[in-house]
Amino acid sequence: MPTQPRSTSKSERWPCHICLKTLSRKGDLERHIRTHTGEKPFVCDVCDKGFAQSSALKTHMNCHTGAKPHACQHCPRVFSDRSSCSRHELEVHRMDGCGYQCPDKECKGNQLIKRKKTFADHLHSKHGRKYTSQPIENFLVGEIKSAPRRYSTSRRRAVAATPNIVKVEAPTFDLVPTPSSADMVPNLRIPYDAPSDLTVEPYFHEPAIDFSGLFTLDDEPSPGSSGFYSSDASPMLSATGFNNAYLSPMSASPYGSLSPSPAPPESGLSFYEEIRQAALIPHDPSYDHGVPSAFVPAMMSMPNALLPSGYFNAPIQSIFSCINLSVAKFGLRRTLAGSDSVPEAISQLIKSPKSTESVCAESAEQYFSTLHSLSSTATMPSYRIVVLPGDGIGPEVISQAVRVLETIATSSPEISLQLESHDFGGCAIDKHGDPLPPSTLQACQEADAILMGSIGGPKWGVDAKIRPEAGLLKLRKALGLYANIRPANFASDSLLDASPIKPELVKGVDMIVIRELIGGLYFGARQELGASAEQPDTAWDTMIYSISEVQRITRVAARIALAANPPLEIHSIDKANVLAASRLWRKVVTETLTNEFPQLKFDHHLVDSAAMLIVANPRKLNGVILTENLFGDILSDQSSVIPGSLGLLPSASLAGAPSAPSAPDFKPTSGIYEPIHGSAPDIAGQGIANPIGTILSAAMLLRYSFGLEKPAKAIEDAVRKVLDTGVRTKDLGGQAGSEEIGDLIVKELKGLL
Numbered sequence: 004m005p006t007q008p009r010s011t012s013k014s015e016r017w018p019c020h021i022c023l024k025t026l027s028r029k030g031d032l033e034r035h036i037r038t039h040t041g042e043k044p045f046v047c048d049v050c051d052k053g054f055a056q057s058s059a060l061k062t063h064m065n066c067h068t069g070a071k072p073h074a075c076q077h078c079p080r081v082f083s084d085r086s087s088c089s090r091h092e093l094e095v096h097r098m099d100g101c102g103y104q105c106p107d108k109e110c111k112g113n114q115l116i117k118r119k120k121t122f123a124d125h126l127h128s129k130h131g132r133k134y135t136s137q138p139i140e141n142f143l144v145g146e147i148k149s150a151p152r153r154y155s156t157s158r159r160r161a162v163a164a165t166p167n168i169v170k171v172e173a174p175t176f177d178l179v180p181t182p183s184s185a186d187m188v189p190n191l192r193i194p195y196d197a198p199s200d201l202t203v204e205p206y207f208h209e210p211a212i213d214f215s216g217l218f219t220l221d222d223e224p225s226p227g228s229s230g231f232y233s234s235d236a237s238p239m240l241s242a243t244g245f246n247n248a249y250l251s252p253m254s255a256s257p258y259g260s261l262s263p264s265p266a267p268p269e270s271g272l273s274f275y276e277e278i279r280q281a282a283l284i285p286h287d288p289s290y291d292h293g294v295p296s297a298f299v300p301a302m303m304s305m306p307n308a309l310l311p312s313g314y315f316n317a318p319i320q321s322i323f324s325c326i327n328l329s330v331a332k333f334g335l336r337r338t339l340a341g342s343d344s345v346p347e348a349i350s351q352l353i354k355s356p357k358s359t360e361s362v363c364a365e366s367a368e369q370y371f372s373t374l375h376s377l378s379s380t381a382t383m384p385s386y387r388i389v390v391l392p393g394d395g396i397g398p399e400v401i402s403q404a405v406r407v408l409e410t411i412a413t414s415s416p417e418i419s420l421q422l423e424s425h426d427f428g429g430c431a432i433d434k435h436g437d438p439l440p441p442s443t444l445q446a447c448q449e450a451d452a453i454l455m456g457s458i459g460g461p462k463w464g465v466d467a468k469i470r471p472e473a474g475l476l477k478l479r480k481a482l483g484l485y486a487n488i489r490p491a492n493f494a495s496d497s498l499l500d501a502s503p504i505k506p507e508l509v510k511g512v513d514m515i516v517i518r519e520l521i522g523g524l525y526f527g528a529r530q531e532l533g534a535s536a537e538q539p540d541t542a543w544d545t546m547i548y549s550i551s552e553v554q555r556i557t558r559v560a561a562r563i564a565l566a567a568n569p570p571l572e573i574h575s576i577d578k579a580n581v582l583a584a585s586r587l588w589r590k591v592v593t594e595t596l597t598n599e600f601p602q603l604k605f606d607h608h609l610v611d612s613a614a615m616l617i618v619a620n621p622r623k624l625n626g627v628i629l630t631e632n633l634f635g636d637i638l639s640d641q642s643s644v645i646p647g648s649l650g651l652l653p654s655a656s657l658a659g660a661p662s663a664p665s666a667p668d669f670k671p672t673s674g675i676y677e678p679i680h681g682s683a684p685d686i687a688g689q690g691i692a693n694p695i696g697t698i699l700s701a702a703m704l705l706r707y708s709f710g711l712e713k714p715a716k717a718i719e720d721a722v723r724k725v726l727d728t729g730v731r732t733k734d735l736g737g738q739a740g741s742e743e744i745g746d747l748i749v750k751e752l753k754g755l756l
């Protein structure tokens with residue numbers, strides 16, 4: 004039994020983020036970094052203070068963030084927020100040596116293009132081709148050399164020992180029917196603060212495929228290779244008569260490797276020799292213990308006769324390719340695990356007497372249809388939703404939204420929702436002395452989505468030492484939720500009469516406020532009254548925006564505008580006639596939209612005049628209203644006047660633009676979903692709060708976080724139908740209580756599902 008070659012040195016483990024030189028020990032690296040940066044190379048990204056050791060910086064950063072800072076997986080750098088950390092990892096470490104290569108060999112020396120977007124632009128502008136992430140279009144070249152530090156030593160060695168350059172070009176993949184995201188079960192969650200162009204690859208989501216229990220294990224994998232390669236796949240290959248072959252977690256990604264061990268060859272050549280010769284790939288001793296996936300397309304295109312007889316054939320290979328594709332694209336771990344139909348499908352394919360390309364296509368079809376049936380029965384996706392009822396009317400409105408979600412889960416066997424409630428806000432101060440207890444924060448970080456009621460109230464008013472609102476700001480910041488999406492429209496036209504503005508002015512109003520949520524005055528430096536001996540009579544806040552903060556929220560607004568057909572107009576709101584931060588805002592919005600989204604129309608308004616327009620002529624602002632944190636808070640509450648009540652409007656807070664649920668590459672994303680209103684202490688406890696804003700937030704959650712368009716639309720339709728009957732809560736001039744509205748919506752919903 005061959006073993007994986009061991010890493011020749013540990014030096015892969017400590018690359019310098021500045022010059023990329025690798026050092027064998029962390030201490031050496033710290034000393035080395037000082038040659039670039041001086042005596043205190045570890046600089047806090049919040050206050051710029053320098054430290055000699057990264058551990059000292061970590062302890063220091065804890066004081067700013069109240070939480071563990073985010074440590075780079077590959078070097079000793081630490082960051083106060085996760086998005087900077089993942090951007091650093093992506094740009095400095097992960098992309099090193101990786102890139103996209105143009106399929107046209109003549110093209111500009113066929114250079115390596117580092118970023119997917121640049122590559123897509125290149126394909127489009129130079130070759131008139133659209134980039135898709137299907138493997139036929141997957142030109143990713145290169146390998147990530149260092150494994151995350153959280154991996155075990157043996158695993159890290161095994162990663163380091165994998166071939167450095169592998170290439171995926173799979174001409175036979177076009178025989179594979181393209182699965183749609185609706186057919187597949189997405190379970191790869193994009194981190195909250197992932198850069199918007201980051202593709203999460205299952206390489207980092209071990210185990211990518213768990214085949215445990217699917218086959219009888221004929222032969223144990225060798226201890227030398229089990230550190231990295233998944234023994235679970237071995238039985239699968241054993242079932243094909245091919246002993247001791249491992250489908251590694253890596254091979255679940257498009258640039259993975261398949262590592263079969265040699266079987267007695269009939270031709271007299273070793274298995275690898277056969278493959279090499281057939282694929283005309285020069286012998287490379289480093290490949291002796293693994294067949295990198297560069298060989299896979301070659302194997303796939305080879306007639307069976309060239310392969311060790313009966314052991315390895317095109318249909319089987321095509322199944323692996325399909326698995327790779329599926330896992331890479333949709334994260335099918337849950338779909339595959341525990342199924343017993345997959346082995347059946349595979350054994351049928353093995354017995355198939357055919358061996359031509361048509362069999363590949365056929366196998367792929369069978370494979371996908373098996374997966375399809377499994378995805379709706381054996382292994383339905385299970386989403387974890389953290390519910391934060393909060394204070395005041397929060398629990399009252401949340402209980403109705405939870406009923407709605409439970410109705411969806413009960414009526415749709417293919418959807419499984421796990422809801423769990425956690426303390427947050429004023430009630431958490433009372434119980435734990437902290438509005439965001441660590442257990443709540445952790446649950447939120449791990450959740451697939453968060454549904455929130457509202458927090459705050461006079462009990463923990465503005466003079467209180469610990470305020471619930473601070474917990475909400477900390478949660479938004481910790482999750483990197485910089486994009487707050489607040490649609491303001493009529494959930495039903497029957498609400499036109501509820502508006503205090505004349506119906507002819509508000510009919511057809513449809514605006515989406517996109518509010519920057521973790522910057523500006525809310526998060527700038529401030530001084531409380533009495534906090535400074537030098538300025539005993541002064542308090543101040545600062546509005547700070549950086550170019551990148553404005554760029555990213557502008558891109559979210561643009562993507563949301565582009566998702567509509569025709570695209571929506573963008574109205575950027577600022578106070579550029581007075582504020583420096585607003586002048587930066589206006590400049591960056593203009594540049595970003597002009598350079599990156601030339602097809603979109605946009606204009607600028609001063610916030611004072613925009614506030615006037617929202618009540619005087621709101622249709623003028625139809626489309627996307629793009630604005631900074633404080634202006635967005637105020638304008639979105641003001642926009643609720645249009646449909647008649649603060650209780651009607653939902654919101655989503657995300658770490659980027661949401662994917663379109665119908666997109667084949669839909670990316671699930673977490674986020675906080677909450678009505679835009681507060682805890683309404685004046686009506687709390689009376690059972691009269693309007694739950695519609697919260698129920699519509701639950702619809703946004705299903706759509707944006709899970710791509711479940713059908714149930715999301717069903718909730719919106721149920722709300723409209725109930726409103727159409729004329730039943731109203733007190734805020735809209737009616738008599739119905741929160742629970743009655745909930746009953747009616749649930750009843751309508753059952754009829755729609």
Ligand SMILES: NC(=O)c1ccc[n+]([C@@H]2O[C@H](COP(=O)([O-])OP(=O)(O)OC[C@H]3O[C@@H](n4cnc5c(N)ncnc54)[C@H](O)[C@@H]3O)[C@@H](O)[C@H]2O)c1
Pocket residue numbers: 396400456457458459460461472475649650651677679680681682683684685686691692693694696734
């Ligand atoms: N995201 C949040 O949790 C959030 C948002 C805003 C305010 N707050 C907090 O809420 C507390 C109260 O703030 P406020 O009174 O200024 O604003 P509020 O939004 O709680 O209430 C404003 C008015 O709207 C009414 N209202 C709000 N929601 C309603 C609903 N669903 N049905 C019927 N009527 C509704 C209230 O009765 C009140 O008259 C404060 O502590 C504030 O910080 C929290």
Ligand SMILES: CC(C)[C@H](C(=O)O)[C@@H](O)C(=O)O
Pocket residue numbers: 459472475476636679
């Ligand atoms: C409670 C408060 C911190 C919050 C905000 O200002 O963002 C609220 O007004 C909101 O709109 O969600």
